[in-house]
Amino acid sequence: MATDSLGDLTRAGRVAEKLRNLIQAGELTPGTLLRQTEVAKRFGVSTTPVREAFALLTREGVVQQDAHRSVVVFQPAAEDLAELYEIRLALEPLAAELAARTITDEQVDELEALVTEMETAPPDRYIELNGLLHDSIYGIANRPRLFDILTRLRIASVSYAKLTVTRDGQEDPAYRRAVQQQHEEIVAALKARDGEACARVVRTHLQTTADQITALIHTGSSSR
Known part of the structure; x- marks a missing residue:
């Protein structure tokens, strides 16, 4: 049974990569x-690794599930982006303020290490580290x-x-x-245990990101 499960996971990884x-x-x-x-037939596998590949690609943001649980290749929509960030703007400052009350020195060190690595990380790695930081x-x-809601x-x-x-990594x-500066300011506010300042920078940070992506969607300047 364990061997079959491992095989399915390996096949799922290959399907996801393809x-x-x-x-x-x-x-x-x-x-x-x-x-x-159709995907199972195309790659000569059962539907189990395909389903697991879909789950993996959904977590990566490469595909998305619609309201009917159909899986589609990600298609940016300004309305969807606006809703996501509207909710994040309401909830993430609260999380930041709460974190400032309970954060330990060890946790501050870990966040500072993350932000330091982000400074020179290539774009895709930066996005990965950004998720880990948040x-x-x-x-x-x-x-x-x-x-659970925020993740x-x-x-x-x-x-x-x-x-x-x-697409060419620019x-x-x-x-x-x-x-990057906003991430540094967020961690600095957490280190100072200043929840109000941390919440304020988080709002600015999320709005900066939302504005940047909205502009890309509207202008069609992204090649992804």
């Missing part, structure tokens, strides 16, 4: 419906329901975050400098 490559190459365009049975702050807030919202935002990086240096 789908990811097809999407990045533009062979599967935004909004394309992905059917389990999730860490949610966790420090020690509110399990809030953590799901952040995962749903990953595809949008990746719009800030072009990004807006001014935007990168701005968000």
Whole structure:
């Protein structure tokens, strides 16, 4: 049984990689419906690893599930982005303020190390570290329901975050400098146990990101 499970996981990883490559190459365009049975037939596997591959790619933000649980290649929409960030703007400052009350020196050190690594990280790694930073702050807030809501919202935002990086790995240096500085200010406020200041910087940070991505969607300047 364990061997079969491991095999399914390995096959799921291969299916996910093949789908990811097809999407990045533009062979599967935004909004394309992905059917389990068709993908399974195409790659010569059962539907189980395909389902697991869909789950993996959903977490990465490469595909998304619609209201009917159909899986489609991620397609940016300004209305969806606005809703995501409207909710995040309401809840993340609260998490930051709560985290400032309970954060330990060891946790501050861990966040500072993350932000330091982010300074020179390549774009895709930066997005990964950004998620880890935000999730860490949610966790420090020690509110399990809030953590669950915010992590799901952040995962749903990953595809949008990746719009800030072009297919050839380029990004807006001014935007990168701005968000890096904001991350540093967030951690500094946490270190000072200043919840009000931390919440304020988090609001600014989220609005900066939302504005940048909204502009990319409207202008169509992103090649992803």
